[in-house]
Amino acid sequence: MRSRYSFGVFSFFLWLGLVAPGYAAADPKVLHVLNRLGFGARPGDVERVQAMGVDRYVQQQLNPQSIQESTYLERKLATLETLDLTPAQLAQQIRPRVMQAMGAKTPEAKQQARKEARQEARVTLQQAVEAKLLRSLHSQRQLEEVMVDFWFNHFNVFSGKGLTFLWVGSYESQAIRPYSMGRFRDLLGATARHPAMLFYLDNWQNTAPNSPGAKGRFKGLNENYARELMELHTLGVNGGYTQQDVMSLAKILTGWGMGRASGSNGFKFDADRHDFSDKLFLGQTIKGSGVQEVEQALDMLAKHPATARHISYKLAQYFVTDVPPQSLVDRLTQRYLATDGNIRAMLETLFRSEEFWDSKVYNAKFKTPYQYVVSAMRAAGTEVEHPRPLYAVLQQLGMPPYGCQTPDGYKNTEAAWLNPDGLSRRLSFATALANGQLGAVAVLGGRDRLGDRPSSANQALATSKPVDAQQLMITLGDRLSDKTKQAIATSPSHLQAALILGSPDFMRR
Amino acid sequence: MNRRHFLQQAGLFATSGIVTIGTHGWAARAIGQTGSDPKRLIVIFLRGAVDGLSVAVPYQDPSYYSARPRIAIPKPGTAGGALTLNGQFGLHPALATLMPLWQQKRLAFVQCCGSPDGTRSHFDAQDYMESGTPGTKSTRDGWMNRLLATMSGRSPIQAVNVGTTTPRILSGAMPVATVATGRNAARPLPIDRPQVADAFDKIYSGNDKLSQVYKDAREAREALMQDLEKEMQMANNGAALFNAFPGDAQRLARLMARDRRIQLGFLAVGGWDTHVNQGATRGQLATRLQALARGLETLQKDLGKVYNDTTILVMSEFGRTVNENGNGGTDHGHGNLLWVMGGQVRGGSIHGNWRGLAANQLHEGRDLPVTTDFRDVVGSVLQGHLGLDRTQLSQVFPNYRPSKTLALV
Numbered sequence: 001m002r003s004r005y006s007f008g009v010f011s012f013f014l015w016l017g018l019v020a021p022g023y024a025a026a027d028p029k030v031l032h033v034l035n036r037l038g039f040g041a042r043p044g045d046v047e048r049v050q051a052m053g054v055d056r057y058v059q060q061q062l063n064p065q066s067i068q069e070s071t072y073l074e075r076k077l078a079t080l081e082t083l084d085l086t087p088a089q090l091a092q093q094i095r096p097r098v099m100q101a102m103g104a105k106t107p108e109a110k111q112q113a114r115k116e117a118r119q120e121a122r123v124t125l126q127q128a129v130e131a132k133l134l135r136s137l138h139s140q141r142q143l144e145e146v147m148v149d150f151w152f153n154h155f156n157v158f159s160g161k162g163l164t165f166l167w168v169g170s171y172e173s174q175a176i177r178p179y180s181m182g183r184f185r186d187l188l189g190a191t192a193r194h195p196a197m198l199f200y201l202d203n204w205q206n207t208a209p210n211s212p213g214a215k216g217r218f219k220g221l222n223e224n225y226a227r228e229l230m231e232l233h234t235l236g237v238n239g240g241y242t243q244q245d246v247m248s249l250a251k252i253l254t255g256w257g258m259g260r261a262s263g264s265n266g267f268k269f270d271a272d273r274h275d276f277s278d279k280l281f282l283g284q285t286i287k288g289s290g291v292q293e294v295e296q297a298l299d300m301l302a303k304h305p306a307t308a309r310h311i312s313y314k315l316a317q318y319f320v321t322d323v324p325p326q327s328l329v330d331r332l333t334q335r336y337l338a339t340d341g342n343i344r345a346m347l348e349t350l351f352r353s354e355e356f357w358d359s360k361v362y363n364a365k366f367k368t369p370y371q372y373v374v375s376a377m378r379a380a381g382t383e384v385e386h387p388r389p390l391y392a393v394l395q396q397l398g399m400p401p402y403g404c405q406t407p408d409g410y411k412n413t414e415a416a417w418l419n420p421d422g423l424s425r426r427l428s429f430a431t432a433l434a435n436g437q438l439g440a441v442a443v444l445g446g447r448d449r450l451g452d453r454p455s456s457a458n459q460a461l462a463t464s465k466p467v468d469a470q471q472l473m474i475t476l477g478d479r480l481s482d483k484t485k486q487a488i489a490t491s492p493s494h495l496q497a498a499l500i501l502g503s504p505d506f507m508r509r
Numbered sequence: 510m511n512r513r514h515f516l517q518q519a520g521l522f523a524t525s526g527i528v529t530i531g532t533h534g535w536a537a538r539a540i541g542q543t544g545s546d547p548k549r550l551i552v553i554f555l556r557g558a559v560d561g562l563s564v565a566v567p568y569q570d571p572s573y574y575s576a577r578p579r580i581a582i583p584k585p586g587t588a589g590g591a592l593t594l595n596g597q598f599g600l601h602p603a604l605a606t607l608m609p610l611w612q613q614k615r616l617a618f619v620q621c622c623g624s625p626d627g628t629r630s631h632f633d634a635q636d637y638m639e640s641g642t643p644g645t646k647s648t649r650d651g652w653m654n655r656l657l658a659t660m661s662g663r664s665p666i667q668a669v670n671v672g673t674t675t676p677r678i679l680s681g682a683m684p685v686a687t688v689a690t691g692r693n694a695a696r697p698l699p700i701d702r703p704q705v706a707d708a709f710d711k712i713y714s715g716n717d718k719l720s721q722v723y724k725d726a727r728e729a730r731e732a733l734m735q736d737l738e739k740e741m742q743m744a745n746n747g748a749a750l751f752n753a754f755p756g757d758a759q760r761l762a763r764l765m766a767r768d769r770r771i772q773l774g775f776l777a778v779g780g781w782d783t784h785v786n787q788g789a790t791r792g793q794l795a796t797r798l799q800a801l802a803r804g805l806e807t808l809q810k811d812l813g814k815v816y817n818d819t820t821i822l823v824m825s826e827f828g829r830t831v832n833e834n835g836n837g838g839t840d841h842g843h844g845n846l847l848w849v850m851g852g853q854v855r856g857g858s859i860h861g862n863w864r865g866l867a868a869n870q871l872h873e874g875r876d877l878p879v880t881t882d883f884r885d886v887v888g889s890v891l892q893g894h895l896g897l898d899r900t901q902l903s904q905v906f907p908n909y910r911p912s913k914t915l916a917l918v
Binding site for chain 1: 633780838
């Protein structure tokens with residue numbers, strides 16, 4: 001019965017010329033892995049994964065080094081010269097300008113020099129945004145990009161706060177990317193030492209009152225990082241810590257800050273500003289010893305069952321469903337505790353779980369604006385020369401890269417992102433992309449937060465080719481619902497690609 | 510709502526006067542149903558926890574100055590000093606433009622106000638203040654959405670949010686319209702083209718969640734675009750505003766002034782989490798307060814006649830520590846100030862139970878206590894201003910028995 005019905009619909013489409021003869025709908029599991037382990041299908045992906053098998057695809061994605069990276073992507077990334085700079089090198093870059101500003105004779109000249117320093121330095125943020133978009137769009141190591149995005153949001157920093165913008169790119173590539181499928185403890189340690197985090201959550205100024213180094217702006221305790229380290233990064237808000245623990249951790253973290261020395265990678269522990277007393281933290285005494293105290297505290301936090309639960313819940317929510325099944329969260333928690341927080345091991349468990357393969361969860365997660373925009377660009381198969389205008393689109397949708405102001409990072413649930421205005425803007429983006437007029441929509445945003453946009457970038461997108469509806473259907477494995485297909489089939493042909501990208505089916509992953 | 514119903518509604522819109530009123534008739538009369546002027550409520554949420562002790566400064570309390578050697582606002586009458594509110598508190602000088610409102614008794618403050626839940630997490634505290642159910646995480650909707658459900662006169666733009674995502678406070682079963690922040694709010698989008706809209710109407714014609722949101726989007730956009738286009742024409746004649754909040758406040762005010770169907774407005778302003786280098790008379794916090802004051806002033810001015818029927822609440826998730834921290838900033842505290850202003854507000858006074866800053870009067874020895882539940886303040890405004898009865902109030906704040914009524918409106 002079902003197959004005859006499908007055949008009926010299929011021949012309906014043959015008649016309308018929407019899908020090429022002889023094409024059969026793809027295995028839904030193939031779409032599921034492309035949507036969840038990555039940012040959706042590019043032309044040819046469905047056939048490729050179908051041929052190699054879903055299991056092998058998952059195994060490959062879990063071992064990104066085994067995957068040959070796109071040469072197009074590598075060529076593009078090679079042109080972004082600030083990507084591999086260390087935090088110290090990045091700070092060094094703006095130093096001459098800052099010195100010039102400090103030496104300026106008049107307040108106006110000082111102001112001007114400062115402004116120029118910021119403008120010059122914005123190149124690093126622009127390149128970080130371009131690199132992120134290019135990788136999401138073109139990398140063959142899709143799961144790695146997904147995990148980098150996941151962890152960046154988990155350990156979020158906001159480029160709009162002071163100097164953070166200078167370091168977000170380095171933060172992602174040096175503190176997050178290398179550990180995105182490694183040990184959680186390494187991720188925790190690397191983010192804790194990076195100037196982007198030290199600056200964003202103020203710990204660089206956290207000082208023991210009355211310590212030898214306490215002076216000027218470094219006069220006393222600042223509990224900002226200590227609190228978020230437990231609430232957001234490790235134990236979770238119900239993880240069982242008290243205000244007393246927040247205070248103790250803040251004391252443990254005194255003197256844990258930024259350094260200028262070129263070999264330091266931007267981190268420096270200043271013993272002169274540290275509180276060397278013994279602290280009672282989470283029921284244990286931490287002997288006053290200096291930098292070792294922080295390592296000990298991070299060890300305790302990383303080993304804590306509440307951290308295991310918190311991370312497990314977030315992974316299950318991201319990969320399976322907004323309110324994840326407790327059974328899965330429990331199993332991931334066990335896996336975390338048994339493997340000392342091995343993220344790849346947790347992902348293996350997740351991708352083997354019956355909860356992940358429950359057909360009810362296929363195409364059930366509402367895409368975030370970032371996932372929506374990237375998946376649409378991927379499906380359209382557009383080779384993106386200049387991803388910068390996409391930033392403007394993402395800004396309009398409320399999700400510019402590195403632009404989440406609060407330390408909890410962007411959410412990935414339907415409740416956070418499904419709203420009338422957002423939907424209007426998605427459909428408008430879909431229409432513009434499908435018609436090859438993306439530049440026009442990006443321009444609507446006016447100047448983006450990255451500063452002036454190179455006009456060639458707009459040009460490139462404004463003149464991109466219209467998207468072919470039939471090719472799009474094939475790229476997406478011909479898995480749209482019958483209702484969507486019928487609505488598309490009865491619409492003018494020049495709107496069909498827009499309808500596919502703006503369909504309810506494509507809003508989800 | 511099924512498609513037929515939707516089309517009927519769309520048809521109603523086309524004949525309800527919105528479309529047919531010409532440019533000239535536009536300015537002459539407000540849009541929407543006739544009858545007595547509707548009451549309006551605007552909530553402004555200061556995300557990140559504003560330092561209330563710098564807003565209404567307890568300058569008579571010596572502990573204030575000893576607790577804050579670097580960031581205290583000087584006494585009234587001294588250089589950069591606070592502006593006298595009453596014999597006990599002074600207003601931050603960056604808020605000087607609000608003094609006339611205080612003098613006209615249209616601005617009131619509630620001291621030591623907040624949520625009974627003691628969390629110092631921004632996210633939990635905002636969540637509780639927006640769901641209206643402190644301590645209960647499972648509440649799905651926000652109190653402004655439940656408020657909407659108690660109000661008569663259904664319209665897709667009865668509540669307008671300025672921003673990109675629907676905030677917790679407005680989430681729920683009732684549709685809520687959103688206006689983008691910034692000047693591009695009124696630019697036409699491809700979806701506004703009739704042929705494109707017709708095509709998408711077919712695809713989103715079901716009873717599923719996405720189709721519902723789509724229908725809300727279409728209705729709200731149709732209604733708001735009309736208003737916004739006019740607004741843009743006017744805004745271009747006016748002076749440019751220097752940052753987002755005053756501009757957004759102006760846009761919201763003009764929308765509400767023009768369209769009487771809009772009864773609830775919500776705006777969030779971030780950037781109050783001043784852990785470092787907060788400043789005093791001048792500095793980070795002062796700059797933000799100044800922009801806030803400009804926005805509030807704009808709201809009052811551009812609401813025009815409608816201001817008489819409007820109450821504005823300014824709230825924040827919790828207060829900040831009484832003592833300044835080691836970096837010239839303040840950390841997460843507990844009790845805070847809640848601001849109430851509007852055409853019918855009985856202002857010029859500071860409400861709430863103030864116990865001073867002596868260490869034994871502070872919450873956990875460090876923060877202002879909460880002596881007034883924020884729901885008592887909101888509830889008093891909903892009853893006094895919007896005319897909600899007890900039953901309706903208990904729908905807005907379920908499982909809550911108000912402990913007092915404040916004479917605010």
